[in-house]
Amino acid sequence: MKHRNRRAFTKPTVFKIQTPIVSNDPDPKAFVYNEDRSWEGAVPIGHVAHHMGCDVKAFFLCRIHRPTGKIDIGKRVEDPGW
Numbered sequence: 084m085k086h087r088n089r090r091a092f093t094k095p096t097v098f099k100i101q102t103p104i105v106s107n108d109p110d111p112k113a114f115v116y117n118e119d120r121s122w123e124g125a126v127p128i129g130h131v132a133h134h135m136g137c138d139v140k141a142f143f144l145c146r147i148h149r150p151t152g153k154i155d156i157g158k159r160v161e162d163p164g165w
Contacts, residue, residue, distance in 0.1 A: 090149075091148055091149055091150060092146040092147065092148055092149065092155060093146050093147045093149065094146070095144040095145065095146050095157055096117050096144070096145060096146075097117065097118065097142055097143070097144060097145075097160060097163055098115055098116065098117050098122075098142065098143055098144075098145040098154070098156075099115070099116055099117075099140060099141075099142050100113050100114070100115050100131050100134070100135065100140065100141055100142075100143060100156075101113060101114045101115075101139065101140045102114075102128060102131065102132075102135060102138075102139055102140070104139060110127060111127075111128045112125035112126060112127060112128065113125065113126050113127075113128055113130070113131045113135075115131070115145075115154060117145075118163070118165050122147055122154075124152075124154070126154065130156075131156065134156050134159065141159060142159065142160050142161065142162055142163060143156050143157055143158065143159050143160060144157040144158050144160055145157055
């Protein structure tokens with residue numbers, strides 16, 4: 084059963100998360116994408132705020148849940164330079 088569950092997620096990949104500096108949106112979103120932008124999306128700020136701290140942009144190892152397309156944010160990594 085555990086083996087099947089691991090296949091539900093993609094391999095961890097570096098993703099960049101950017102939050103808006105200013106927003107008048109009642110439900111502000113963070114922009115999340117990988118280097119080649121084969122996956123990009125907007126997620127609620129509340130979903131990433133505890134990972135981001137006070138930073139406007141940061142990089143994380145993330146996995147995508149294949150059945151739902153939702154992102155699983157993992158450990159923070161240094162800026163890869165892209």
